[in-house]
């Protein structure tokens with residue numbers, strides 16, 4: 001099968017276990033921000049299932065750019081993008097998503 005895999009490498013030149021630096025796998029998920037830890041470049045997220053990767057859980061993600069954390073706070077509902085390699089897992093993009101609140105009365109602060 002080695003030959004077969006080499007042929008795939010030649011044809012596609014990507015992550016079939018041949019290149020020195022395999023392309024990262026891109027995954028997306030959704031969740032609720034529990035905590036933002038700026039000094040550690042981390043955000044703790046209660047995330048939903050990430051199909052093919054993880055079940056729903058609360059965990060900490062390292063971001064590749066600290067600026068990704070600037071607009072986040074506890075309670076934000078987010079959609080995020082992860083870049084995963086054999087050795088690393090980084091959160092590389094995040095956007096807030098609006099969540100319709102069941103009891104939203106447009107409260108006045």
Ligand SMILES: [Cu+2]
Nearest residue numbers: 047054057059
């Ligand atoms: Cu997880």
